Amino acid sequence: MSQEIERKFLVVGEYKTQAFAQSRIIQGYISSARGRTVRVRIRDGKGYLTIKGASNASGTSRYEWEKEIPLEEAEELMKLCEPGIIDKTRYLVRSGAHVFEVDEFYGENEGLTVAEVELGSEEEAFVKPDFIGVEVTGDIRYYNSQLMKNPYTTWLR
Numbered sequence: 673m674s675q676e677i678e679r680k681f682l683v684v685g686e687y688k689t690q691a692f693a694q695s696r697i698i699q700g701y702i703s704s705a706r707g708r709t710v711r712v713r714i715r716d717g718k719g720y721l722t723i724k725g726a727s728n729a730s731g732t733s734r735y736e737w738e739k740e741i742p743l744e745e746a747e748e749l750m751k752l753c754e755p756g757i758i759d760k761t762r763y764l765v766r767s768g769a770h771v772f773e774v775d776e777f778y779g780e781n782e783g784l785t786v787a788e789v790e791l792g793s794e795e796e797a798f799v800k801p802d803f804i805g806v807e808v809t810g811d812i813r814y815y816n817s818q819l820m821k822n823p824y825t826t827w828l829r
Contacts, residue, residue, distance in 0.1 A: 679807065683804070698750075767800065
């Protein structure tokens, strides 16, 4: 079983000029039940099916399985998804030995930008880029499966 270990942060500064790659992502959820999500994603003209398990107590680690599927199948599966689509651009930014994935959201999540870094262990050290703000690892409001149900633009700030 593949274990995903990542930390998530709000973005407070400029990151686009530091990005070495970017791609548009559209994704939906066949199941967004807490502890077992099934996601369909279209990215760079390719389809993906992802299954994620429950997070550990800190929200840092969880089971993840992903498989590339034909684009046509991903488009068909999107029709089966729960209401609410996640639309975002992902920017990849190097920082030390790691790559931060910075997601800029659109639509009902407009105004939200988060950065994630994948780690080899929960204790692994990493260099935070200057655009990193408050850590939101484990805050379920920032899970894409929750942003689909409770979009950022509806939050009371």
